[in-house]
Structures are given as C-alpha cells and as structure tokens.
Amino acid sequence: MLNSTPLFVGNPGNSGDSAVYQSQTPNVVANENQTVLDYIASRKASNTNYYELASISLNPAQTYGTSTQPVVLVITDSSLKLLNTALTGFGILQVPNDFEIQSSNLQWTGIVMVRPSSGQTSGQFLINSGATGTINGSLMLQAGNQFVLTTSNATASFKITYSCDAIDAAMGNQPLKVVSHTETSY
Numbered sequence: 194m195l196n197s198t199p200l201f202v203g204n205p206g207n208s209g210d211s212a213v214y215q216s217q218t219p220n221v222v223a224n225e226n227q228t229v230l231d232y233i234a235s236r237k238a239s240n241t242n243y244y245e246l247a248s249i250s251l252n253p254a255q256t257y258g259t260s261t262q263p264v265v266l267v268i269t270d271s272s273l274k275l276l277n278t279a280l281t282g283f284g285i286l287q288v289p290n291d292f293e294i295q296s297s298n299l300q301w302t303g304i305v306m307v308r309p310s311s312g313q314t315s316g317q318f319l320i321n322s323g324a325t326g327t328i329n330g331s332l333m334l335q336a337g338n339q340f341v342l343t344t345s346n347a348t349a350s351f352k353i354t355y356s357c358d359a360i361d362a363a364m365g366n367q368p369l370k371v372v373s374h375t376e377t378s379y
Contacts, residue, residue: 226333229306232364233287236265242284248273257282263303263363271310275299279326284363290316294351296323302356303363306333325350330359 236243242264244257258264263284273288275297280286284303289310305328307318318334332353 226306226308226335229285229304229333229364233265233267233285237267243267245269251278251280253279255281258284258303260302260362263365272316289313291319292317293319293321294324294326295319295321297325299324299326299328299351301326301328301330302359303330304333304360305331308333308335320351327351328353330354330356330363 242258242262244264245267246269248268248270257266260283264282265285265287266282267287268289271289272291274293275295277296279298281300285306286301286304287306287308289308290313292307307316309316316335318332
C-alpha cells in the first residue's frame with residue numbers, strides 16, 4: 194500500500210520555515226543565451242568583477258574569481274586555444290567562435306559560453322587529447338547546428354558536469370533568500 198501522506202508539507206515551497214520562500218509559480222526563462230548576455234552586459238556596465246582580456250593576456254597562475262566573488266571573463270580574440278597551459282576560474286567565461294583545449298587544464302566553475310562573434314555563424318568547442326579538468330556548471334553553445342562539440346582522442350580526464358549551484362553562483366543568485374528572521378533570548 195502506498196503512503197498517501199505528502200512527502201513535503203509546509204509553506205509555499207517545500208519548507209516548514211516561514212522565513213524560507215519559494216515562488217509557487219515556475220520561473221521559466223524563454224531565452225537562456227540572451228539572459229546570460231544581458232547579465233554580462235549589466236556586469237560590464239557596473240564594472241563589477243568584469244574583465245575583457247585577449248587570450249595572450251591570460252595568466253595561468255591566476256584564478257579568476259572565487260566561489261563568493263564570481264567574475265565575468267570575456268575573451269576578446271576571435272577564438273581561445275589553450276595549449277600547454279591552464280585556466281582556472283569561477284563565474285562566466287565567454288569565448289567567441291572557437292574554443293579548443295589541447296594538452297591543457299581547464300578548471301571552471303560556473304558558465305562557459307561559446308558563441309559566434311558578430312558576422313560569424315559557426316564555431317566549435319574542441320576537446321583534444323591531453324585535455325584535463327572540468328567545467329562544473331554549464332557549457333552553453335549556440336543553438337542548432339552552428340556549433341559542433343568534438344572530441345579527438347579525448348581522455349576521461351576532462352569532464353563537463355551540470356550544477357545548478359554553480360550556475361546560480363555565476364549569475365549572482367543564491368538558491369535561498371532569507372526574507373525575515375527573528376531572535377529570541379531567554
């Protein structure tokens with residue numbers, strides 16, 4: 194016999210704590226790419242943890258951002274090729290056209306977005322042999338057949354893992370909001 198008692202009971206959302214609120218209506222984003230681009234534009238306008246760098250200016254000894262202070266890192270070249278180097282960061286990494294990882298280590302927590310620059314309609318995300326590391330969060334490629342994800346003798350040393358928490362942190366959102374609290378002393 195199935196248990197008819199609901200698994201979760203309480204206030205809106207699945208919490209018995211009135212200080213924790215979740216909307217009862219789903220929040221649907223119609224165009225994820227545009228939402229991320231709008232967020233990047235707002236970070237650029239506010240100049241808050243925002244960097245535009247040519248690929249030759251990337252410092253392999255530097256970690257871009259932290260888990261509590263994520264960055265927006267926009268590559269200004271026509272492509273990014275990591276060859277015998279490393280790139281580590283937290284936040285949003287935007288790469289135009291082509292992104293290739295070969296005999297390199299990429300450790301990125303958040304969103305990696307590969308999209309065509311103005312006038313371009315195609316590109317690729319390429320993982321070659323010797324690539325190590327992870328993208329923990331989301332890899333966003335242009336919709337449709339314009340981008341190709343290719344692996345060439347890729348080893349199991351490179352992983353792309355989806356993480357809601359990493360995406361939320363990259364976009365400056367926390368998964369829960371405390372809207373009120375009370376304290377009692379005895």
